[in-house]
Amino acid sequence: MSWPDVTVVDACVRRDGRGGSPTAVTDDDPAATDADRRAVAAAAGTSHAAFLGPGRTPDGGRPVRFFTATAELSGCGHGTVAVQAVRLTRTALDELNDRQHTGGRTFDTVAIRRPAGIEVWFDQGVVALRHPAPDERAAIVAALGLTADDPHPTDAPRIAAPGAPRMLVPVRDRSALLRVRPHLGRLTAACRRYGLLGCFVYVPPVGDQPGAARMFAPAIGVDEDVANANSTGCLAAHLLDTTGARTVAIEVEQGDALGRPSSVLASARRGPAGITTRVGGLAVVRDGHRGDN
Structure with missing residues (x-):
């Protein structure tokens, strides 16, 4: 139709x-x-x-x-x-x-x-966090093709679920991020085996400098996403959890590897139900119209 x-x-x-x-x-x-x-x-x-x-x-x-x-x-x-x-x-x-x-x-x-x-x-709600099992982590890292020098020296992978779970995978710097060339077939199989939406490979933000990330989700038909806002909210929850801060606000740049520079904002805070997040971004409507409310 x-x-x-x-x-x-x-x-x-x-x-x-x-x-x-x-x-x-x-x-x-x-x-x-x-x-x-x-x-x-x-x-x-x-x-x-x-x-x-x-x-x-x-x-x-x-x-x-x-x-x-x-x-x-x-x-x-x-x-x-x-x-x-x-x-x-x-x-x-x-x-x-x-x-x-x-x-x-x-x-x-x-x-x-x-x-x-x-x-x-928008309010993303509660983000659940857990550490991946050793075989789960090994399968995703291998499918991403990361070298021994690529992992972040102090941060570690987490599973984050605002609903659908995904793996957050930190790397050392933006050069390592741009070098990522996943084996899409292996990554699809690993994500389906462990029930993951995909994996969000990122460089953490430092101070006022934005972070950077790439989202791979071939199991749902998206080899690489230009911008993944929900995963940015997941990252804010992870950073809040690991730093012990009361609140976290971040900006994460994405899409550069695809020639579509993008940016997502997110904040996280602790609440009675757990860590909750808000996610935001700027949109340009190519062909919209103003009307009567």
Whole structure:
């Protein structure tokens, strides 16, 4: 079936509006099949597609579903940035506070018009952390093709789950990050064996300097993601947990290896239920419109 009204959004662009992760956003069609939805991202030339459902859930969330070319996702951070940017362009407002329902969870969102685009923040919720088992860690590191000199000298891999678990893998510096050439077949097999969405290879931020990262998720049809916002929130939770700080705020640059420079912001804090995070990014809507609220 055809989807005539697909909007492409560059989600999580750099502060000057460059780059970002192209994301397709469209209103859902109740007559569509999931196979139809999976085809939208490929047709739009994007890695992910978001589908805006009608009405609201009982707890006030606007339903949104996310698909890659191969699977439906339980959540998508940069997709949420794209969705809320599109929702704002459909109003005459300068700021839109709303709630989104995705993957069985309803959470708060805010979208604000800025000179370089639309700034979006959303509550990621509780991020669960654990240390990987030795065989789990060895399989992922081997599939990434890291050399003996690449691992970070003080940080160590963690499994982080805001819903879907993924492995966070620290490396020494940006040169090591750019050298990563994963064996995609082995990485796919390892992620499926251990139930992982993918792996987020990163250089930690230091002081006011942003971190850098690359996200590999071939098991869900995304060999390398331009920007992975949820994993950035996971990294903020990990840094909070390992440093003992009360709060953490980070910026992580992504997409450089793909020629699509991107940036994701995240903050983490401790609460009664565990470590909770907020994730944000700047979006540029390629073809949106202002309307009546």
